[in-house]
Amino acid sequence: MSDATSSKLSRRKLLKGGAITAGVGAASLAMPQVSRAETMTLRMQSSWSSSDVFHEMAADYVSRVEAMAGGRLQIDLTPAGAIVGAFQVQDACSDGVIDIAHTVAAYWYGKNKAASLFGTGPVFGGDPIQMLAWVHHGGGQDLYDELVQDILGLNIVGRFGMPMPAQPLGWFKEPIESADQLEGLKYRTVGLAADLFQAMGSAVTQLPGGEIVPAMERGVLDAFEFNNPTSDRRFGAQDVAKNYMLGSYHQANETFEFIFNRDMFEELPDELRAILEYGVEASATANLSKAMNLYSADLQGLIEEDGVNVQRTPQSIMEAQLAAWDEMIDQLTGEDEFFAKVVESQREWCERVVFYSLMNGPDYKLAYQHYYPGKIDF
Numbered sequence: 001m002s003d004a005t006s007s008k009l010s011r012r013k014l015l016k017g018g019a020i021t022a023g024v025g026a027a028s029l030a031m032p033q034v035s036r037a038e039t040m041t042l043r044m045q046s047s048w049s050s051s052d053v054f055h056e057m058a059a060d061y062v063s064r065v066e067a068m069a070g071g072r073l074q075i076d077l078t079p080a081g082a083i084v085g086a087f088q089v090q091d092a093c094s095d096g097v098i099d100i101a102h103t104v105a106a107y108w109y110g111k112n113k114a115a116s117l118f119g120t121g122p123v124f125g126g127d128p129i130q131m132l133a134w135v136h137h138g139g140g141q142d143l144y145d146e147l148v149q150d151i152l153g154l155n156i157v158g159r160f161g162m163p164m165p166a167q168p169l170g171w172f173k174e175p176i177e178s179a180d181q182l183e184g185l186k187y188r189t190v191g192l193a194a195d196l197f198q199a200m201g202s203a204v205t206q207l208p209g210g211e212i213v214p215a216m217e218r219g220v221l222d223a224f225e226f227n228n229p230t231s232d233r234r235f236g237a238q239d240v241a242k243n244y245m246l247g248s249y250h251q252a253n254e255t256f257e258f259i260f261n262r263d264m265f266e267e268l269p270d271e272l273r274a275i276l277e278y279g280v281e282a283s284a285t286a287n288l289s290k291a292m293n294l295y296s297a298d299l300q301g302l303i304e305e306d307g308v309n310v311q312r313t314p315q316s317i318m319e320a321q322l323a324a325w326d327e328m329i330d331q332l333t334g335e336d337e338f339f340a341k342v343v344e345s346q347r348e349w350c351e352r353v354v355f356y357s358l359m360n361g362p363d364y365k366l367a368y369q370h371y372y373p374g375k376i377d378f
Contacts, residue, residue: 039071039072039073039074040072040073040074040272041073041074041075041076042073042074042075042076042099042100042264043076043078043083043097043098043099043100044058044062044075044076044077044078044098044099044100044101044102045077045078045079045080045082045083045084045089045092045098045100045101045102046058046077046078046079046080046089046101046102046103047080047086047087047089047101047102047103047104047107047208048079048080048086048102048209049079049080049081049209049210049235050079051234051235052079052209052231052234052235053228053230053231053234053290053291053294054102054227054231054256055077055079055102056290057102057162057256057283057286057287057290057291058077058102059077060283060286060287060290061102061161061258061279061280061282061283062075062077064279064282064283064286065275065276065279068275068279068282069272069275072272073272073275073276075100077102080208080210081210083097083098084097084098085208086103086107086208086209086210087107087108087208089101089102089103089107089259090103090107090108090154090156090259093155093156093259093260093261094154094155094156094261094262095155096155096261096263096264098261099260099261099264100258100259100260100261100276101257101258101259102256102257102258103256103257103259104119104120104190104191104254104255104256104257105118105119105120105191105257106119106120106190106191106192106193106251106254107190107191109190109191109192111152112147112151112152112338113192113195113332113336113339114147114336114338114339114342115147115191116191116192116193117192117339117342117343117346118135118140118144118160118255118257119191119251119253119254119255119257120190120191120192120193120250120251120254121192121253121342121343121346122192122249122325122328122329122343122346123249123252123253123322123325124346124347124350124351124354125350125354125358126253126346126349126350126353126354127163127166127252127253127357128163128164128165128166128252128253128254128255129163130253130349130350130353130354130357131163131253131255131346132160132163132255132284133353134345134346134349134350134353135160135255138345138346138348138349138353139345139349140342140345140346141160143341143342143345144158144160145157145158146338147338149262151338155261155262155263156259156260156261156262157259157260157261157262157265157266158257158258158259158260159257159258159260159277159280160255160256160257160258160280161255161256161257161258161280161281161283161284161287162255162256162283162284162287162288162291163253163254163255163284163288164227164228164253164254164255164256164291165228165291165295166247166248166251166252166253167225167226167227167228167248167250167251167252167254168225168228168229168232168244168245168246168247168248168313169225169245169246169247169248169250169313169317170187170189170223170224170225170244170245170248171223171224171225171232171237171240171241171243171244171245172185172222172223172241172243172245173222173223173241173242173243174243175243175245175309175311176243176245176313176314176317177314178314178316178317179200179316179317179320179321182197182200182201182202182317183200183201183202184201184202184203185201185202185203185222185223186202186203186205186220186221186222186223187202187203187204187205187221187222187223187224187225188204188205188206188207188212188215188221188223188224188225188226189204189206189224189225189250189251190206191251192328193225193250193251194206195328196250196321196324196325196328197250199324199327199328200320200321200324205220205221209226209227209231209235210235212224212226212235212237213235213236213237213239213240216240216241217240223241224237224241225248225250225251227251228291228295228298229244229295229296229298229299229301229302230291230294230295230297230298232244232298232302233298233301233302233306238302238306238307238308242307242308242309243308243309243311244302244308244309244310244311245311245312245313246310246311246312246313247312247313247318248313248317248318248321249318249321249322249325250321255284256283256284256287258280260276312376312378315378329343
């Protein structure tokens, strides 16, 4: 049978395919029974352009899954817009238009603001790695499942991947020295971060990454953030602004979200479902290692080759962000019982886990300043 023919077989027929018996008698006892079906091709779309490092990170997941599946799974990965828009991948997965999506939960917070708590919510001291641990061991996965399946009634299963380094305050035409300078700025961000910057006086527009630079060129935006030095540099942020402010609480613990069509996921043989699921964890390690290498190298490129003025966001601005978060938390927890339940779970987790981390961890900044004096001044 040709690959093209096998890929057209119905999903259920493939998923329900019987095991190949190794033999009879002693031979069958000597070999384990492993369910084997024809090669299955899954359709996957990311929320990123093909040139974005995030799409490259989605491809890291694909390569690991295909290698572990030993030829039984193939994943056809396409970039944002190939099948649906960047913000529409969740619905496409639920409807079976695609089988897998690689995105972030903030992209669908318009359905329920609690979505943004799974990556772009308030910061109670927990860093991205600690908040990914909350998903696995602090009840976060159960709360996510309750949101997408029970409250929203979507036909999906979701898992969380790379814990992203905290996102910069963003790109500005002039350096930002106080929170007052955010007032009136036409600014791009997504998720609850949009509410946060609106509370601080900005006029916020939510756009996919590929639309940001054209919006800056047309004057639709005065300033923006996307995610990291590599993504920003690849789509030309340095060509439309020269002031890059690092350090912010608006999106300080986001992770990649992998969305699977629930019918496809639950009907897979156990071993293939496990490969899809634990491939997310494998990609998280690969992606974070890649991020440390590329993000740091591109930050140096922005400074040394592109003439970008890179500065640390003043602490006073981050303090103003925390104050704005406080007001938003009080409002949203009073309006939505589920939102309040997630926030309380995160608070309890951070009180215990971050206490351990801060008490146990050495002062890495002190060590850096000891060996590289004069490199940082904050």
